[in-house]
Amino acid sequence: MPSPPPPRPSKDHMFTGDHDQRTIIVGDVHGSHSSLQKLLRNLSYDRTYDHLIHVGDVIAKGPYSGSMAVLQYMTTHNVTGVRGNHDQKVIEWRAWREWIHGHPGGKAWLRQLDADGDEIMELEGMPSAKWVDKELKTLDLGKWRKKIPEGWQLFSDHYKIARKMSAAQFEYLLSLPIILHVPSAHTYIVHAGLLPYDPTRPESHRRQPLAHLPTLVKKGKVAQLRLAQELAVLHDIPQNTDPWANLNIRSVDHKEVTKSSKNGTPWSDLWNDAMGKCAGDSMVEVHKKKDSMPCWPATVIYGHAASRGLDIKRWSFGTDSGCVYGRRLSALVLDAHSSIEVDSEDADxxxxxxxDNRYSRIVSVKCPDLDI
Structure with missing residues (x-):
């Protein structure tokens, strides 16, 4: 399966707020095309001046037609964003299909499989995983059965999108990094989350990147120190180098990453607690305050955790407000002005x-109830 692109710095100008430019970071869309367009209209979004970013999961889970429309919009306009766990499932199914194509007889078998799948869905609608597994036993899969990865659901919405999307749309999804790092704004954008330290070691351990100044630039300028430390958070904390964790983390339970929102401590609580200990430019205070650390705070913008709703903390912004469940679609807006004029009924x-010294706003619109 294709490996995800590594974390990469984004274009710093998109967070500067120069002139009339705004940065608009949209939460999980999940194929809610009409709600996305409503949000952009309410914001008077202008591609000439505004920079649109998404936090992943732009497709799947919502209506199929909406997912294809959202994917086409993102691809056509090459919208900046990161990869979500549902986007990843679509990528994996498409890669699997292309792998099957490379086998003798693979194309013919896929054509027959898809025809059977179309017939099943025409009769039953979107079937459950258990039902599909039962039906597969009635199909003549022969040697091909072993080539279907365990736990993967044929004919799911992920499979259907993977089958129908264009080569350009596939390339767009493949181009999405797991993490965007914006050094000028001291910001990370990631679908599910990041950790400020390795929870298997004490927070003050010498191998924790926020517990000490970067070794190679101890005498450098503040900008160099901050950049080195932010990169160390990405590269020196093992959990942050694991794409599965970046795409799925919700909490830390018994020192391990978990996708559960019911068990453990929300990772954003750990993040904000650690950032609150960073002495920043007041490094002289590090030794005076018991919990202070020689670091500068950074911000994480993410999605994924719809069950927690809009989750705004000082150093983290959780933007998944459950649009696919008929709640709201939200965007974090950074602009060069003190006010944003939008429909008051649909705005917060x-x-x-x-x-360090900027302000932002959350703007949201009501989403229609979807039969999912």
């Missing part, structure tokens, strides 16, 4: 501290 204009 609370001014929120962002980064």
């Amino acid at each position: 204009l609370q001014k929120l501290p962002y980064g």
Whole structure:
């Protein structure tokens, strides 16, 4: 299966707020095309001046037609974003199909499989995994059965999108990194989350990147120190180098990453607790305060955790407000002005501290109830 691109820095200008430019970071869309367009209209989004970013899971889970429309929009406009866990499933199914194509007789077998799948879905609608497994036993899969990865659900919405999307749309999904790092704004954008330290070691351990100044640039300028430390968070904390964790983490339970939102401690609580200990430019205070650490705080913008709703903390912004469940589609907006004019019925204009010395706003629209 294709490996995801490594974390990469984004274009720093998209967070500068110069002139009339805004940065608009949209939460999980999940194929809610009409809600996405409504949100962009309410924001008077202009591609000439505004920079649109998504936090992943732009497709699947919602209506198939909506997913294809959202994917086409993102591809056509090459919208900046990161990969979500549902996007990843679609990528994996498409890669699997191309792998099967490479086997003698593979194309013919896939054609027959898809025809059988179309017939099943025409009769039953979107079937359950258990039902599909039962039906597969009635099909003549022969030697091909072993080539279907265990736990993968044929004819799921992920499979259907993977089958129908164009080569350009596939390339767009493949181009999405797991993490975007914006050094000028001291910001990470990731679908599910990041950790500020390795939970298997004490927070003050010498191998924790926030517990000490970067070795090679101890005498460097603050900008160099911050950049080195932010990169160390990405590369020196093992859990942050694991794509599965980046795409699925919700909590830390018994020192391990978990996708559960019911057990353990939300990773964002750990993040904000650690950032609150960073002494920042007041390094002289590090030795005076018991819990202070020689680091500078950074912000994480993410999605994924719809069950927790809009989850806004000082150093993290959880933007998945459950649009696919008929709740709201939200965006974090950074602009060069003190106000944003949008439909008051569909907006939350609370001014929120962002980064070192900026402010942001959350803007949201109501989503229709979907039969999912």
